Amino acid sequence: MRSITITINGIECACRAGDFVKEVALAHGIAIPSLCHHSALPGQACCRLCIVEAGKPGKGKSVVTSCVFPAEAGLEVETDTEKIRRLRTNILELLLDRAPLGGGALAGFASEYGVTDPYTPEHPDEKCILCGLCVKACEKLGNSAISTMMRGIEKKVGTARDLPAEDCIGCAACAKVCPTGKIACTEAGGVRTIWEQEFALLPCPVCGKPHITGREYDWLKARFGADGDAGGTPFDAFDPRICPECRRRTSSAHAGTLPASP
Amino acid sequence: MKEDIERIVALYPPERRFALAAMQDMQRQFNYIPAEGLDALSAAMGIPIAQLYSMATFYRALSLKPKGRHIIKICDGTACHISGSEVLAAALHDAIGIRPGEVTEDGAFSLETVNCLGSCAVAPVMLIDDTHFGGVTPDRLAAIIEEVGAK
């Protein structure tokens, strides 16, 4: 794709045409507050916290959501103007009113912006802002064991019939991407508890620390066992039971044996 | 029930885009969508069960619990709202004891509100099964219910 330059807060940023402004900013060390965006799962664009002012020189700027706003040559972006901060404060007030007990990134931005809920929340115990990231993560990384249920003011994220889902493999992708800490996931004694189910964890074959659930391992094996991963590594050689720390160690040791890159 | 479910599922190619049509058929057949129906659909079309429940709980026309034999829809669109749809709903509650979203104990009626029936000129409007009633007043209500309930 065509290489272009855009300006963010006065800094020239090289990127490709069509890259999302939020990602370009991040690649250049400029953090834009966001809740519903994840680099691997883009496109929700519902929390509105990532708003910035953007426009072409001489054309004036408008407020856009940077997580889905495509870069084009010459675009000028301001991520932290007074107007943006004021709007973000307002957005945070509304999000907090929706999810007064929301923790994680939501609570973090609320305290950074010094925001408390100025209204009376309808559901004082709510943590979920209905951003949909968990559903998308489950669809892409897991088994679509959760989805949004109901509609309008009754909308929520859940499993079918609100029962422990047979489809759930306990991968916890949903809990990891959730920006408010809504999805409870605990681990104790080699067992992970999530969505009201208990999953036995398998030890990392290198260090022995519990890592993925047995059910996730079986599921991955059924999917990739024959063909290996996308890079062509055979399933057993890749071994998803290896924990991230050990994987980093083994792959960097391994890297030494690879031919030097040209 | 099992045979009906199998027949409905078999009507459609195993593709996601036919899921809603199959669910509508089940709703028509059983007056609700049985859990077994969604399980069969999930297996046949390869759609995760959570996604089917997401659809089934999203659309008002679908329900997971049996609806009444007669479905009363009170229009609560702007025109009907202004001409007293809420008064009608209250009068219906007095008459048959249910509020929107509920079913009478004998399973005869269920009550829903809808957003516009396209008959604003004769507001307030009520629909029972496929019959329209325009200009409904609380005192006409009893006669209408009696007439329909007798069927």
Ligand code: SF4
């Ligand atoms: S549970 Fe978390 S990730 Fe899922 S919709 Fe709610 S806030 Fe978003």
Ligand code: FES
């Ligand atoms: S991160 Fe852009 S709208 Fe939520």
